[in-house]
Amino acid sequence: MSRLSPDLLRQFDVAGPRYTSYPTADRFVEAFGAAEYGQALDECALRPAAQAQPLSLYVHIPFCESVCYYCACNKIVTKQHGRAATYLRYLEREMAFNTERLGRGRTVTQLHLGGGTPTFLSDDELAQLMAAIRRHFALAAGAECSIEVDPRTVTSARLQVLADLGFNRLSFGVQDFDPEVQKAVHRIQPASDVFALMRAAREIGFDSINADLIYGLPRQTEASFARTLRQVAELRPDRIALYGYAHLPERFKPQRRIVAADLPAAADKVAMLTSAIDAFLEAGYDYIGMDHFALPGDALAVAKREGRLQRNFQGYSTQADCDLIGLGVSAIGRIGATYSQNAKTIEAWCDLLDQSRLPVERGLALTRDDLARRAVIMAIMCKGEVLFEAVEASWLLDFGKYFAAEMRQLEPLRQAGLVEVDERGIRTTASGWFVVRAIAMVFDRYLQANRTRAQFSKIL
Structure with a gap:
């Protein structure tokens, strides 16, 4: 290519x-709120059976034990794990408000837990969350159930728990294997740990294992990133997401801890991207688009070849065009010809649920x-x-x-x-x-x- x-x-x-x-989400307006979202749910519930679509669910878990300096996600940094129990109670309340309008037991063919760090939750809490989802929705046989995993928060035993709970796809946040880069972004995770987890995940039998990488991080060089690329090729994940770091400290407070002088020059970033593209294509990956690569036998690569590739708020997907319900603080959803986004702070999100209201803060009717x-x-x-x-x-x-x-x-x-x-x-x-x-x-x-x-x- x-x-x-x-x-x-x-x-x-x-x-x-x-x-x-x-x-795009920057076009969402506060004039579209809970009432408008509720109407969209009502209209969805009234569709004839022949027009009913399966659902996609996104659940946002905002908690992280420590901050990664590059991060631009909506997150809450805390070591108080007790906060998760309260959050889960509110999540189920939000599910109930949605299914009261939409109808209980709607078929779900795609579930994604993102964050933050979903594996901040304990095994029992993840089980509680999956049980709540199954009480309100019907996970289809063979549904695509994925979860974002911080390698620092799991063991091979925990991976087995995830599989037992029904997760069949994992996304490991690797970012970079170089120790100096990891120090610069406050995310220390030895390559040996990730390799061990990848082996365990394969032995357990997950359908797809993804690795996320970032180029353009502080202290990255062409030579150091080339070493990371070789290690990732050796890992051979089913999918690779290769993101360019966007330094926007005026918008994202954690990025203010990054020393701007440590960032690679624009020409070096281009060289890293060029090297990554070459490395992954030579390793036998198909280029999906933008920043995604997949092995030829992966469902994403097959969908690309067959013209079935889709795109939603989680990126490229194999899912047919379907309605998406976003659950949790700041989560974004799509119902019919509307988009909606929940309140962006946990206080506002909880307050709306305490008022027995859908916690939608803004959105758009297309x-x-x-x-x-x-x-x-x-x-x-x-x-x-x-x-x-x-x-x-x-x-x-x-x-x-x-x-x-x-x-x-x-x-x-x-x-x-x-x-x-x-x-x-x-x-x-x-x-x-x-x-x-x-x-x-x-x-x-x-x-x-x-x-x-x-x-x-x-x-x-």
């Missing part, structure tokens, strides 16, 4: 959304234009192709006229060899996949209107 030259990577390394949704553009953007992000006729038939518009300005803006990307355009549609080239966000951004009406991108990380 061809890739971009370092010069082109630098040229298209601009700030922009990750498009886990469109419109317009016809939003839906049409979402279809185009997700086609680019997931399939690398937009067929004019399909969009015109679905949204009753003339693509050339409706998106005339956007087609003109595609021209520099076409000349750079990132897209091909003909009478049938738009196709992302093999090189274009590496900056697919830049291609999708052309069709983002909100981004093009205000040109304010400071709140987004850079593409690379």
Whole structure:
């Protein structure tokens, strides 16, 4: 597979959304609250059986024992594990409020526990949470049940507990194996520990084991990151997520502890990305898109080849387009043509639940234009192709006229060899996949209107 030259990577390394949704979360408004979300649930419950979709669940566990300086997640740093018991009681209350409107026992085909650190919960607390989920929803046979794992918080015995509870996919937060980099970001985890956990997970038989990496961290060099890449290739996880570190200390307080002078230069970041792409492709991984790689036999790689790849708030997914219920503080959901987000502080989230209200703080009801553009953007992000006729038939518009300005803006990307355009549609080239966000951004009406991108990380 061809890739971009370092010069082109630098040229298209601009700030922009990750498009886990469109419109993006920065467009959510407080005018969409609990009442509007409740109405969306009611409408979902009234759909005829033939139109009923399975659900996806996201549960946010915000607690961490220690802070990782690079982190931009919504989290609560505490060693008081007793706080988790209270949080779980409120989580079940939120489940009840949702299923009162939606109906109990709705089929769930995808469950994801994110954070924070979901494995902050004890084994008994994880069992309690899974029991609560099963009381309110029906986990389908073969449902994709995934959990984010901090290697510092689990043992091989704990991994077996996760499997016994029904989890079949793990995502290990590796970030970097270099000890100096780990010290600089306040996350010490010896490579030997991760290797042992990976072996144990394979022996237990998890369907998929992911590893998350970050390039552009303080004290990273091309040479040190190359060592990490070799170790990851030896680990051979089923999937790899390779994120570029976005240094935004004005937005994320923990990042203020990072010494800016320790950060690699932009040219070094590009070199790390180029080396990583080469290393993973040479190791036999398929490039899924953006920052994701998967072994050819993994379900994500199969979905990419078969044109079934999807994208939701957790990133690339094999799930068919379905409704998503977000549970927990700051969790984001999607029901029908709406997005919603829960209160971002645990105090506000609990207070709304104490008032017997759905804890939604903001959201958005999508317009016809939003839906049409979402279809185009997700086609680019997931399939690398937009067929004019399909969009015109679905949204009753003339693509050339409706998106005339956007087609003109595609021209520099076409000349750079990132897209091909003909009478049938738009196709992302093999090189274009590496900056697919830049291609999708052309069709983002909100981004093009205000040109304010400071709140987004850079593409690379």
